[in-house]
Amino acid sequence: MKEFEDIFSELQADMISICMEYVEDRADKVFVYASCEESMISSSFFYLINNKYVEPHKLNDALKSEEEIFDVSTERQFMVLNIIGDDIEKIEELCKEYERDMPTEMKLIYDVKTGNFKASYKYDLVYTHDDIKTADDIADEWFEEIKNNNY
Template identity: 60%
Template sequence: MSKVFEDKFSELQADMVSICLEYVENRADAIYIYCSFEEKTISCDFFYCINGKIVERHKLNDVIDGTKDVQYDTSSERQSGVLDIIIEDIEKMGKLCEEYDRDMPTEIKLIYNVANNSLRADYRYDIVYSNHPEKTADDISMEWFEEVKSNM
């Protein structure tokens, strides 16, 4: 990859992490972001590790110690806002890949370790769910959530 392409692609990933970190008010151990771009369909999801527990974005308050931790704002509006920004970033990635004549990943799994300020990205370029008779990107995202949760 050329330096310019890599930088721009990395900036879009960093933007996804940034909005997810903002959503959780910088109070998480890790952030998990799922991106899908398959057959011109874009989908995304995100979840967290908080206090050593893997939790979906709408259940953040289930894993805090209510006596000392402040409640998270998990309103539908905030969740939708984050998803909208991630989708915009995926669209920009697609355009960037076209512009630089690169293959767009069909799947991106980002894991951001908050304490270490480190990002790990796993990419796939093959069809993940489009050729499956019943599975959707949401199913794949939920499978990843369950996999991460079972490995904790």
């Protein structure tokens, strides 16, 4: 029988997998931000391609001239976000079922070349207690932080 950790890991792997599908397996690193606070679910994702950090709608900005362009249609982006959202909901159900704390924030980093996977979690409220910031603001801050530090 599968244990909590196995199912939790599979759901995280699914988030990475759908992001890899979106980028046609042509990224060096994948970054996924997943948030669940007070029943508000939010997510975002971005990539490192050819030494450039790019958000999903700007994938083609990172390509070299000879590389085939990506389909960055809004429909495809929403498809990815919907699947990540479903995975977050499944993690929430899993945590309830096993009586575990649900992370309010998950930051997932997958290094395609090495196969290295890193995840960090927060369990405190990150933005719902803030009058101004939203989950999107937090995700944008993480993107800038990673980009500026050349993670």
